[in-house]
Amino acid sequence: RKPISLPRLAEMHQRGEKITMLTAYDATFAAVADAAGVECLLVGDSLGMVCQGLHNTVGVSLETMRYHTESVVRGLQRTQATAWVIADLPFGSYHEGREQALRSAAVLMQAGAHMVKLEGGGWTSEIVQFLVDRGIPVCAHLGLTPQTVHALGGYRVQGKSDAAASTLRQHAHALQDAGATMVVLEMVPAPLAAELTKALTHCATIGIGAGKDTAGQVLVLHDMLGINLGKMPRFVRNFMDSASSVRGAMEAYVRAVKDGSFPDNSQHAW
C-alpha cells in the first residue's frame, strides 16, 4: 500500500470514490483504523470530550492537540501505516489572524500532521490562503462548528433557512478559492450538502450528519464504537452492534461508506 497523499485524495474525489475518515487520538486506535482501511485520520478536538471529559471543545489547547497528534503519528509510523493525518487547530489558536494561525499550524505539522483543519467561513478564507500558500494543506469545517457552540446556541442543524444556506454556499466557495482541498460539512441538510458536493470540484466534502451524497464521511471513533459519554447523536451508527472486534467495526464502517449504505435515511440529523 502506498501512503495516502493529497494527489491520491484528489484522484478519489474526481473518480467519485468515497473518502473514509474517523477520528483518532492515540497510537493504537490510529494503527488499527489504518489497518482497517480508513484513509484519513482526524486528530479532532473532540478529544476534549472523548479523552479529557470536557463538555465541549472550547477548552482544548494547542499543546494538547500537539500531544495527541504526536501519539497518533507514532502509532502509524510503528506500523508502516498509510493514513492521511489531519489535526484540528483548537479554539483560539487561529482567531487572531494569519500569522498566529501559521505558528499554530506549524506546531501540528511538526508533530507529524499532513493537514490542519479549522472551523468557520468568511473570516477564515484569508487564513486558509496564507497557510496553503506556505505549503500547509487545509481542511475547512462548515455547518455546525462546535468551537462556536455558545454563539450557535447548541448542537443543532445549520443552513436550514434560505439565508443561512446562501451564506454557507458563499463560505464554501470562498474556502475552495482560498485553496482548501477538503471541507467537513457537519449537520447540514442533505440536499444542501449534495449540492455543495457537486459544486465544489476541487474541494472534497466530508459529511457528518449531512446525508449520503458527500464525497466522504467522518465519525467520531468512540461514537461509532458505541462508547459515548453523552447522548448518541442521531446521525451515528454503532458499528460494534454487528462486529466482533474494533477492527471489524472499522472495516464495516469503511465498507458501508464505500458502498453508500452509510449513512442511510435513519442517520440524518436534520
Ligand code: KIV
Ligand atoms: O473534532 C472532531 O471530531 C471533528 C469531527 C466531528 C469532524 O471535528
Ligand code: NA
Ligand atoms: Na473538531
